[in-house]
Amino acid sequence: MKIGFDAYTFENFIETIVSLDLEPYERLKVACFMTYFDQWKGDKIPNLEDLLLRRGFRIEEMGEIRRLSCNYFDTQRKENKLATLYAYLNPETKLLLCFTDEKTDAIDQTIGNVANISPGIYYMFISSRVFDDIKERIVNVSPGARCIYFTAKHIPQFAKRGETRPDILRTITYHGEDALQTLEEVRQYYGVSPRVMRYRIPSVGIYEIKNAGYFTLINAEAPVPAKKFLLSLVDFASVQVLRSRQIIEKSDFKLIPLIGLQTYTVENRAEGF
DSSP, X not given: OOOOOOOBOHHHHHHHHHHOOOOTTOXXXXXXXXXXXXXXXXXXXXXXXXXXXXXXXXXXXXXXXEEEEEEEEETTTTEEEEEEEEEEEOTTTOEEEEEEOSOHHHHHHTHHHHHHHSTTEEEOOOOHHHHHHHHHHHHHHOTTOEEEEEEEEEOGGGOOTTOSSTTOOEEEEEESTTHHHHHHXXXXXHOOEEEEEEXXXXXXXXXXXXXXXXXXXXXXXXXXXXXXXXXXXXXHHHHHHHHHTTSOOOTTOOSSOOTTOOOOOSTTHHHHO
């Protein structure tokens, strides 16, 4: 994913992302991280830039956006490669949003590795409750949407009464048009919590949401509407997480500017998005 070098505001950048022509093999992703930082540079030691520079990142300033580059090992091709992410740090919530078309493994090995081992930055984990909120959001705006895949995991220390063999650590992966109903069944019987969920929205696209705070546009039937809906999912889920942690309280808070866009529905997808 190549974005022209310029001094962007976040609003400009979002407009650029939406209008960007992506190849079919390029999957737009947004990876979200909580941080303790409200600016890239500052009085805190280390500041966010220092933290990333120490982990081998190259940082290029593009207005309110930073282009982050870092090496990782491609496990499929067995070679070192350079990953590029475009990052925005929200000064009010201290949330770091990373936009990229890199593989998930590249994100994990670069900015994800920083979140794993460094103080001050960590994954924006999505709870089961927020997954439920996302489901309701998707179904409400697109009644024809279907969950077609999930991965769920059970951890014995979080077991509840009534579960089947609650002392067993288990992971369940499921493909099927009835994935949502199946998830509710295995939740009840085995106490699993979703880790990955994938939705198909007719005539728009397929979306994957990971509990680490990764959002991916898997396939876009209508590129512009599909990208805008991906961004609306990131905005919705992030706000739910931030509210649950009492980081924000305003009911009308918007993380990603979607000014002038109508609420998505199947009926108005062509003109509204």
